[in-house]
Amino acid sequence: MNIGELIRSNRSCRRFEEHHRVDISTLRELVDLARCSASAANRQPLRYILSADPDTNAGIFSCLGWAAYLKDWPGPSPGERPAAYIVILGDRETAKNYWCDHGIAAQSMLLGARAQGLAGCMFGAINANKLRGLCDIPPRYDILLVLAIGKPVEHAVLETVDDSGNIRYWRDTDGVHHVPKRTLEELIVETYGD
Amino acid sequence: MNIGELIRSNRSCRRFEEHHRVDISTLRELVDLARCSASAANRQPLRYILSADPDTNAGIFSCLGWAAYLKDWPGPSPGERPAAYIVILGDRETAKNYWCDHGIAAQSMLLGARAQGLAGCMFGAINANKLRGLCDIPPRYDILLVLAIGKPVEHAVLETVDDSGNIRYWRDTDGVHHVPKRTLEELIVETYGD
Numbered sequence: 001m002n003i004g005e006l007i008r009s010n011r012s013c014r015r016f017e018e019h020h021r022v023d024i025s026t027l028r029e030l031v032d033l034a035r036c037s038a039s040a041a042n043r044q045p046l047r048y049i050l051s052a053d054p055d056t057n058a059g060i061f062s063c064l065g066w067a068a069y070l071k072d073w074p075g076p077s078p079g080e081r082p083a084a085y086i087v088i089l090g091d092r093e094t095a096k097n098y099w100c101d102h103g104i105a106a107q108s109m110l111l112g113a114r115a116q117g118l119a120g121c122m123f124g125a126i127n128a129n130k131l132r133g134l135c136d137i138p139p140r141y142d143i144l145l146v147l148a149i150g151k152p153v154e155h156a157v158l159e160t161v162d163d164s165g166n167i168r169y170w171r172d173t174d175g176v177h178h179v180p181k182r183t184l185e186e187l188i189v190e191t192y193g194d
Numbered sequence: 195m196n197i198g199e200l201i202r203s204n205r206s207c208r209r210f211e212e213h214h215r216v217d218i219s220t221l222r223e224l225v226d227l228a229r230c231s232a233s234a235a236n237r238q239p240l241r242y243i244l245s246a247d248p249d250t251n252a253g254i255f256s257c258l259g260w261a262a263y264l265k266d267w268p269g270p271s272p273g274e275r276p277a278a279y280i281v282i283l284g285d286r287e288t289a290k291n292y293w294c295d296h297g298i299a300a301q302s303m304l305l306g307a308r309a310q311g312l313a314g315c316m317f318g319a320i321n322a323n324k325l326r327g328l329c330d331i332p333p334r335y336d337i338l339l340v341l342a343i344g345k346p347v348e349h350a351v352l353e354t355v356d357d358s359g360n361i362r363y364w365r366d367t368d369g370v371h372h373v374p375k376r377t378l379e380e381l382i383v384e385t386y387g388d
Contacts, residue, residue, distance in 0.1 A: 003200060003309040004223075007302050008230045024388050029198075032378055036202045036352060037301065041262060042316055042361050044376045053387030068235060086337055089383065093266060099318055100339070103297020107231065108201050111305070115197040124234055131303030135384060145294070158230060167236050182238045184226055189283065193216050 001115070008158070010111055011179065013119035014067055015080040018151030022084035022118060023050050027149070030086065033112040034105035045095035045143070046105055049087040049135055059134045060085045064146060065125030069168040082120075082148035086149040087131070089141035109147060119152035161186075200305055202352065205373065207313035209274040210344030216278035216312060218246050219341070224280065227306040228299035240338070241287035243281040243329055252259070254279045255326045258340060259319030263362040273368055276342035278313075283335040296338040303341060313346035355380075365368055 001009065027050040033055045034046065051057055061082070066075030076082075088105060090098040110120045123146040131143055156177040161167055195203065221244040228240065245251055256272070270276075280303060284292040300322030304314045317340040325337055350371040356363055363373045 003197070003305050004227060005304070006197060007227050010231075012232055024385055028378060028382065031382060033198060033201050034360065035375055035378060035381055037204075038206055038304070038316055038318075042363055042373060044361060044381075046381065048381055048387075050382060051383045051386040084387075100294045100300070101296025103294025103299075104301045105297075106294070107298045107301040110232075111197050112201070122232060122234075135386075141383070157220035167238060168291045169236055179230055179236060181236075184222060184229060187229055187238075187242055188225060188243045188244060189335070190224065190243045191218055192243075192245040192250035192329075193278075 006111055006114055010114040011119070011156035011158075011177070013150075013152040013154055014121055015076045015152070015154040016082050016119070017068040017153055018079050018081045018083055018150065020083055020151035022052055022129075022149055024050055026116070027052060027084055029088055032113045033108040037104050037108045039101050039104070040099040043095040044089045045098055046101055047089040047141060049089065051085045051087075051136070053084065056135075057082065057085060060087070060131065060146065063127040063131040063134065064123045064148070070123065070171060071116065073171070080153060083150040086147040087135065087143065088145040088147065089137065090141050090144050090190040092140050092142060098142075098144060104143055106147060113149050117151065117176065118149055120147050120149040122147055195309070200308055204308040205313070205350035205352075205371070206315040207228075207344075207346040207348055207350065209270045209277050209348040210313070210345070211273035211347055212273050212275045212277055212344065214277055216246055216343055218244055220310070221246060221278055221280055224303040224306045226379055227302040228354065231298050231302045233295050233298070234289075234293040237289040239285045240295055241283040241285050241335060243283065243331070245279045245281075246277065250329070251279060254281070254325065254340065257321040257325040257328065258317045258342070262319065264365060267325075267365070270324055274347060277344040280341040280343065281329065281337065281339070282339040283331065286334050286336060290302040292336075292338060295375050300339055300341060307343050311345065312343055314341050316341055337375055
């Protein structure tokens with residue numbers, strides 16, 4: 001897969017083959033991709049907690065808000081939950097502002113996961129206090145994102161936002177996840193040159 | 195190149211073959227990679243201004259702060275300046291918070307550029323008022339990042355941060371750009387499972 005195919009096939013995934021293990025060495029490889037990615041002023045303030053442990057995974061799972069637009073779906077059932085997590089922290093003692101470093105890092109890691117036949121999802125809707133207690137996260141670290149990772153069992157397709165402008169993803173009766181994306185014309189507001 | 199090689203070879207670049215043109219269709223392909231990337235709650239609030247025009251490029255160039263750690267270097271000389279720019283905007287009427295969407299988008303676009311033999315650099319140090327006037331950017335848009343893009347003429351190498359903890363990049367007498375990165379051990383603060 002070239003990078004274009006990889007990015008397009010890298011869809012947020014929320015149902016997994018939970019019994020398919022993702023081990024810590026795989027998670028470390030993904031963090032190494034983040035490590036080698038750009039960071040504002042090269043400060044590198046991001047830190048990581050890795051979990052491939054079923055008990056810890058269950059705790060992290062309970063801290064996450066799943067798929068806000070799927071009102072009738074509380075999140076994946078047992079057996080379809082993520083096999084691993086990467087918690088992205090920001091170290092206040094390293095930088096005052098994380099800018100968009102966690103977006104850069106998360107994209108690198110999920111592209112790396114996708115290239116290995118895995119899939120994932122970024123969570124910003126986190127019960128941070130609960131997660132802080134669960135993983136005993138010191139106050140110097142801000143909780144920025146959680147990545148859920150596993151072998152995907154759901155299929156997602158990109159579509160074009162229609163005239164209604166509705167960007168809410170939805171799931172059809174076959175379980176296919178539909179993601180409306182704005183057109184390139186809507187996104188590009190000005191062009192200079194040719 | 196696999197994704198790991200691509201990410202590791204995708205170093206921030208600040209000197210280019212300015213006469214090597216990057217056309218608007220190439221920039222549009224890069225924005226399409228951002229378009230197909232993840233966005234918080236799928237709101238897709240990012241918008242883009244593209245420039246492959248020498249006069250506009252000169253104006254954008256004058257709005258950027260180059261390489262804060264290279265105190266004796268005011269930025270690339272004429273002939274080594276970027277051939278193109280992508281300005282990343284946030285549309286306040288689409289979302290109240292852009293989270294780290296611009297990091298995700300910027301990483302997708304620079305990986306796409308790298309795969310085409312180009313290179314780039316993300317700028318957060320922007321004279322936003324000047325750029326807003328130059329490109330007549332309406333108030334509804336926040337200026338989030340500028341990506342400079344072109345054919346690279348500099349070589350960058352990753353190194354390990356030494357005991358001093360100094361993360362400042364530096365340039366040697368051969369013009370090679372050295373980027374100290376923290377070790378994986380420093381970044382991973384806790385591991386659960388194996």
